[in-house]
Amino acid sequence: MSSRFRLSALALSLALLGAAPLVQAVESADGTSPAPLAGKATLPLDELRTFAEVFERIKTAYVEPIDDKTLLENAIKGMLSNLDPHSAYLEPEDFKELQESTSGEFGGLGIEVGQEDGLLKVISPIDDTPAARAGIEAGDLIVKIDGQPTKGWTLVQAVDKLRGKAGSKIVLTLVREGGKPFDVKLERAVIKVRSVKSELLEKNYGYLRITQFQVNSGEEVAKALATLKKDNGGKLGGLVLDLRNNPGGVLQAAVEVSDHFLTKGLIVYTKGRIPNSELRFSADSADASEGVPLVVLVNGGSASAAEIVAGALQDHKRGVLMGTDSFGKGSVQTVLPLSNERALKLTTALYFTPNGRSIQAQGIVPDIVVERGKVTHDDGSSQGLKEADLSGHLGNGNGGADKPSNGKAAPDTSKPQDEDYQLSQALNLLKGLNITRKP
Template identity: 50%
Template sequence: MEKTMKYILPTLGSVAAIALFAFSTNQPPAAVAVERPNYDETFEQLELFADVLARVRSEYVVDVDNGELIEDAINGMLQSLDPHSSYVNPENFRDLQVDTSGEYGGLGMEVTMEDGFVKIIAPIDDTPAKRGGVKAGDFITEIEGKSIMGLSLNDAVNQMRGKPGEPITITVVAEGEEPRELTLVREIIKRQTVKHEVKDGIGYIRIAQFNELADSGLEDAIDSLKAEMGGKIPGLVLDLRGNPGGLLDQSIKVSSAFLDGGEVVSTRGRVSTDTERYNGEKGELIKGVPLVVLIDGASASASEIVAGAVQDRRRGIILGMTSFGKGSVQSVIPLRGGRDGALRLTTQRYYTPAGRSIQGTGIDPDIAVSAIPDDGEDHSGRKEADLPNAILNEDDIDDAEKIELKIDYPPEDFEIDDDYQLQKAISLLKSGEYATQMAELAKAELIK
C-alpha cells in the first residue's frame, strides 16, 4: 500500500490517470447516503478532454509537449478546488520529501502562488532570503530580470534553485512600496528548526517550521534551557511567528511538550463519520511553567494547531496578532509509488480541542500586540480567506459577530528590531500580570 502523508502546509499524467480517479470503487459507510456518480456523464467529459487535447496537439500554432499539457490540465483541475491542492510531478515530489526532512538547496523561503506571482509566506531564519531582506507578504515578480507572470509555482521555484554559491537576482514588491531588486547567493539550506536562548531571565524558544526535526529540537532546547537556568525555567516564550506550518504529527508532538495528554486537534473529512482525534502524549516537559505563545499573520497551519490547543486547554497565553487561518489538511498521495509524482489533495479540516474551525478566520490572540506602531494603515497582510478558491469556514461566522481586538501598539519612535511583542511577552511573564490574565481567561467558555 502506498504511504499517504498528511501535511498542513500553506503551499508549495494521462487521460487514463484521470479516469482512474473518476472510477474509484471506495464507497462511504452504508449509513451515509451519497448520490452515485453518473459515469456516463464522466465518460462524455473525458472524451471532451481527449478531443481538446488531440486538437491542440495537431492544430496549435507551435509544437507542444504532451506531458506538460496533461500536467497543466491536472493542476488546473486541482487548483480550482482550493489554493492548496495541486499535482506534484516526480522531480518535485522528491524535492518535497527532502524539504520536510529539514535540508535542501535554494534561497530559504516558504512560498505560494497568488495573482500570478510568487508570494512569500515567510523567509526562513538564517538563510539568504532572510539575510537579504525578503519579508513575509512580499511578491516575487521577476527572476534575473524576467517576469514570472504565467509561470507555475513549481517552475518559478525551480528557477530560483541552483548550485550553492551561485548568485541570483530577484525583484520583490511589497504592497504600497516600490519594487526592490535583491541579489542573493544560493546555499544548501540546513534548516535550524528550533532555536533557544535566555532573554532577560526568561526562556525563549523559536520554532521556524514543523518539519521532522521540530519535536526533537524542542526537547533539546528545553533540556538546554534547564541546564542554563539552574534546572528551573521561571517562564517560557514559544515563538511561532512567521512559522508557515508543516507536518501534522509534529504539531501534535510539540503540543505534547506543554499538555499532559488530552486532545490536541481533531480532523473531519467529507462525511461526518470521517473524524479522527489526536491526543497528546502524557508527560508534560515543563509542567507548571508559565507559557506565552507568540503568533502573527504569518503563523499558519501547524502553528495554529499548537496555539489553538494551548489556548483552548488554558495552558498559556496567546500574544500577538491574528494568525493566517489555514485550517485544512493536505494528504500527499503518491501515484504509482511516486513514479508518477503525487497528489497534494485537501482531504480534511482540522478543529481545536473546543471544536473551533479556524479555516479562513485564524486564531485570535488572548492579548493583541502589534509589532509595528500604528500609522493608520492595515499591515495585517493577506490571509487564507483572501486566497483564490479558499475553502469557507463552515461555522459561517458573521463579521458582525467578531469581537474587535483591542491592539496594543508600540510607541511611534519604537525600533521594530527591538521586538515589541517579545518585550511584552517577557514583561507579562516576569510580573504578576500573567496569573491575573490566566485567571481572567479561565472564566471564558472554553474547555478546561
C-alpha cells in the same frame, strides 16, 4: 508519546504547510501508499469524449508538433490548478524536493511563498537563510523573478524559478505594503533549517523558537526544554514560545509539540471525505514543560502547523498568545504517491482547534495584540533630578545606598529581547504573571 499518536500511513502523509512546496514533505510510516479512496464514481462519459476530442484536435491541428506525454501532463496540471492554491501535481523532481525538505536541508533562498489575487506573496522567510539575511519580510509581494513578471504563475512554477544551484544568483523584485517596487539580489545556498532554537533570556526565563515543524521537532523541543531547565538550576519561571514566521510543517510534529505543554484533552482534529481523513489527536499525561508559565508569539507568518499549536494552547488556556493575527491556513494536504515517481499534493481535509474553530482564511487572533516594533534605549540623561542628587539630602533609614539620577548603567544589548519589541513585551508579561503567582 502515547499510542494515540501512532498514525496510519495516510495520517502520516498529512502535511500542514504554509503554501508552496519550498519547505514541505511527509512520508508514510512503512513507505506504502496511502489508503485507497472509497467507492468508485460513475465515469462522466460525455466529458471524457469531449476531452478525447480536444486531445486529438490539438495533436493534429496545433501549429507545432506536441507529444502525448506533454499534453496529458498539462491536462493533469490543469485539473489541479483550479482546485485551491495548495493542491499540485508533482513531477519526479518536485516530488523528490518535497520529500527532502522535512529532513531540514534543501537548496534555495529560504522563503515560504503563497498566492494572493494571482500574485506571489511571501508567507515567511526562514531564519538564517539568504532571504532572512536580505531583509525579506512576511507579506512582501514578489512581482518579478530575474525580470520576469510573476502574475499568473502557479506556485510550482514559482518554486522552480526560486530554486537553483547553491552559489547561483537571483534578483527578486518586491513590493512592500503598497510601496514602490525594489530589487533584492540574493545568492542561492543549501538551506539547512535548524528547527528548534533555545536560550535563557535572563535568569528564570527561557526562550524557545520553532522555525519550522520537521519530523523530529517534537523530540528537539523536549530536549530544549530539559536543557533550559538544567541551565536555570532545574526549573524555569517562565517561557516564551516563538512561532513567528513559522510556515508550518508536519502535522505529527505539531501534535507532539503541543503535547509537551498539555496533560489532557484534544489537540486538533480533521474533517474530510476520504477514509481515515477524520482524525483526532489528544494529549497524554506527560508534561515536558512542567506547567511553566507560557507566552506564545505569533504573527502573519505563523501558518498551518504553527496555528495548530497556537490554537490548541489558546483553547486550553495553557498560555497567553501575543503578537498579531496568524496567516489562516487551515487545510490539510495529503501527499498521494503515483506509480511513476510522481505524486499528487491534494487538499483532503480541514483541521479544527479543540473548541471547534476552523482557522481557514481567518487565522488565530492573539489574546494580546502587540504590533512589531523596535526597542530603543534611553541613556537616562533626560530624566530630572532625584532626591539623592540634592545637597544635604537625608540618607536611607534602612541603610540602602543612594541612587542618584546619573547612576544608571547602560543596558546590556546582548539578548534578543533588547532589540525585539514583541519579545520584550512577552518577557515583561511573564514577569508580571510570576509576581502575582508568588505568595
